[in-house]
Amino acid sequence: MASKSPQVNDLIVCPICFEVYREPKSLPNCLHTFCKSCIKSYSVTSVNKNSKNTFECPVCRACYHDVGDCDTWVDSLPNNHLIISLIDQGKMEKKELYCDSCIRLEKSQPAVSWCPECCDYLCENCVKCHKTYRFTMEHTVCNIEEREKTDKLKVDLFCKQHESRRLEVYCFDHEEPCCLMCATVSHRKCDKVSSLEDCSQSLGADVTRMLSKLEELQKTCVSEIERVADDKKSLKDESAEIEKRVKTITKEIIQTLKEKEKSFLQHVEKTEENESFRLQGMLDELLTVQKTTEDNINILKNSDEFPKVALFLELKQMEKRVSEIHTRTNKLAKSYHTSVLDGHIDDTVKTFHSSFKTFGEIKIRENKPLIDYLSTKLVLERSLVVEGSSCLTDVDILDDDIIVTTCPTTKTLYLLDMTGKQLSSFKLKGNPWGIAAIQNKTFCVTLRDPALAMIFKVKDVSITVLKELNTSSNAWGICVEKQRIILSTEKQGGGQVFRFYNLEGNSCGEREVNVGGFYCGAINATPEEPLLFTHHAGNSFFSLDLNVAGSATKFHKGENMKCPIGVTRDPNGNIYVACYGSNNVLQFNKNGDFIREIIHTDSAVQNPYGIRVKRLGDDIKLMLTTKGKVLVYSFGD
Incomplete structure (x- = not known):
């Protein structure tokens, strides 16, 4: 046997070889532990020596009978997991290195x-x-x-x-x-x-070249780490926002149910109270009749106690009273009807809890690589023909998958899917112009003659009116910024009035400007960015900071911009203007500097009105209305 090393913890040293355990095996009765190879060699020697198929523990001499095949018997012994853990822990704590020469000799000595x-x-x-x-x-x-x-x-x-x-x-x-x-x-x-x-x-030279590559790789890693960290933070924020929306909707549903329940129960209580009052009146009258009848019966039963003359006169009066009581009793009996309080619960309420299987759907949407909007070309992806229309004025997207557009000649609102299939339509009171998506498949449309703005809700594919906003004068442009709806309306003497409403359609202020014109105008605003509005007659468009007092700033006027109508922004804040007169779309950076004519005059683009850059499906698209079609452009390579 090898000499025991004093530097090795006794708990993890085999008592046969005095080395750190290799595959420690424990004997079943005495629980003494040995290296698998050590106890196997020892058992073979011991069994062969005594020829009795028995084996004694090398430490305590505990006897084990019917060992049989020693190799098989040792393999079946349980591993001592405590010893294994101690060895692993010792390696992690000490991280001790061992002599390579000794390891080749199957020994274990610390390296120095x-x-x-x-x-x-x-x-x-x-x-x-x-x-x-x-x-x-x-x-x-x-x-x-x-x-x-x-x-x-x-x-x-x-x-x-x-x-x-x-x-x-x-x-x-x-x-x-x-x-x-x-x-x-x-x-x-x-x-x-x-x-x-x-x-x-x-x-x-090789070191310099490799260093340059690695430093570039390091920059890429830093950039990607920041991007992934930002995406992780955004994911957390989006999760919190979804949670907030779910709780808000749940709270609104519960609040509405409680209010309806309270109103219904109050009606039940009032109905029961009114009917009880009627029944109590009849009950009081019958009790009075009963009391009178009982008194007369008592008089007659005790007639021997009264003088004959007095009794005779009382009987004559009693005959009249009995006749009257009998008539009144019969009348009450005929007029009485049994009251049953019948509570009818609306079918919608009774089936509400079973009308939906889940609260909603959560999925991970893979964002495409970032788009360089200022250099990427637009590619006409598809042309959606809206049957029955001849002049579409505006377009917007609801929940990334429903296209909403309007036609003033037919006074109709249309819903389309992403392929252009018409889902439904809705006849309007006046001539529609601007459209703005709000949230949760609600949107607002401006109308002329009569001067109105209407808030709609889409459920499945049906369209319902939530509220009408009386604008007092014709409204044209419309957009939604933060938690408010903004309308551009006519102003006497020139310019226009921007009217503000909350998302429920309640008026909350206005702002006048003396530049531009309301006619055929469109507006666009996003959080932290100024309001944009086009001046159709002036061949220009303006910027207005709604948070700062002052006049609007003219952004552009040029020969390539004739009769601008639609205006929108992409996710990076770059601006797009659809020009009815010059049959083109112009692109500007977020500061209003002209970049390029991103859509040129061609046979597909004829008198464009509305324009939107928004997500449709999995990608950002540019939507353009021209005559009776919606053109869908993708930002290509």
């Missing part, structure tokens, strides 16, 4: 030094031997602690095929290092094989 020539860790004894062997006596051995502090290159300098030989050449054809023997045998036909010493002399 490092030989950079041999790439070996060495214990104290092996260091002494290392300095005496002819082939290693000139190797410089360093302290292991210093080596761990300074060495960053964990490169094995010895050949994988011939472990005793150092790497000396590099084959560029196979892109691998090897020893001279490998070079002679395996790489003798390769075109470019150089010594590692020669290769290492010209590292400057």
Whole structure:
């Protein structure tokens, strides 16, 4: 047996080999633990020696009978997981390195030094031997602690095929290092094989080149890490927003149910009270009749006690009273009807809890790579013909998948799916112009003659009116900014009036401007960005900061802009203006600087009115109305 090392914890040392346990196995009765190989060798020797198929524990001499095949018996012994955990814990805590020479001899001794020539860790004894062997006596051995502090290159300098030989050449054809023997045998036909010493002399340019690549890679990693971290934060914010919306909807449903319940129960109570009052009146009258009848019966039963003359007169009066009581009783009996309080619960209420299977649907939508809106070309993806229309004035998207558009000649509102299939339509009171999506498949439409704005709700594919906004004068442009609806309406003497409403349609202020014109105008506003509005007759468009007092700023006027109507923004804040007179769409950056004519005059674009850049399905699209069609453009490569 090997001598016991005093440096090793006794709890994890095998009592047979005095080394750290390898595959510790415990005996079933006495629970003493040994290396699997140690106890297997010991059991074989013990069984063969006594020829009784029995075996005694090497520590306590506990006897085990009917061992049978020792290899099978030892393999079936349970592993000592406590010992395994202690060994693993010791490795994690100490991170102890062991002598490579001793490991080759199947021993285990802590390393104290490092030989950079041999790439070996060495214990104290092996260091002494290392300095005496002819082939290693000139190797410089360093302290292991210093080596761990300074060495960053964990490169094995010895050949994988011939472990005793150092790497000396590099084959560029196979892109691998090897020893001279490998070079002679395996790489003798390769075109470019150089010594590692020669290769290492010209590292400057390679280091600079690799450093440049790695620094660029590091920048990319930093950028991607920031993007992923931002997406993770956005995901959390979106989750919180969805949770807020769900709780708000739930609260509104519960509040509405409670209000309806309260109103219904109050009606039940009032109905029961009124009917009880009627029945109590009849009950009081019958009780009075009963009391009178009982009194007369008592008089007649005690007639012997009264004077004859008095009794005679009382009988005559009683005859009249009985006749009257009889008539009144019959009348009450005929007029009485049994009251049943019949409570009818509306079918919608009774089936509400079973009318939907889930609260909604959650899915991960993969965002496409960021679009460079200022250089990417627009590609006409499809042309959606709206049957029955001849002049579509505006367009918007509801919940990323429903297209809503209007036609003033037919005074009709249309809902389309992403392929252009008409889902439903709705006849309007006046001539529609602007459209603005609000939230949860609600939207608002401006009308002329009569001057109105109408808020609609889409459920499945049916359209219902939620509220009508009396604007007092014709409304044209419309948009939704933060928590308010903004309308542009006519102003006497020129200019226009911007009227503000909350999302429920309640008026909450206005703002007048003396520039531009209401006629055929469109407006657009987004959070933290100024309001944009077009001036059809003036061939220009303006910007107005709603949070700051002052006049509007003219953004653009040029020959390429004739009769501008529609205006919108992309997700980066860049501006798009649809020009009815010049049959084109102009693009500007967020500061109002002209960029390009992004849609040129062609046969597809004739007198464009409405324009939107919004998500449709999984991608951002540009939607344009022209005559009786909705043109759908994608931002191509």
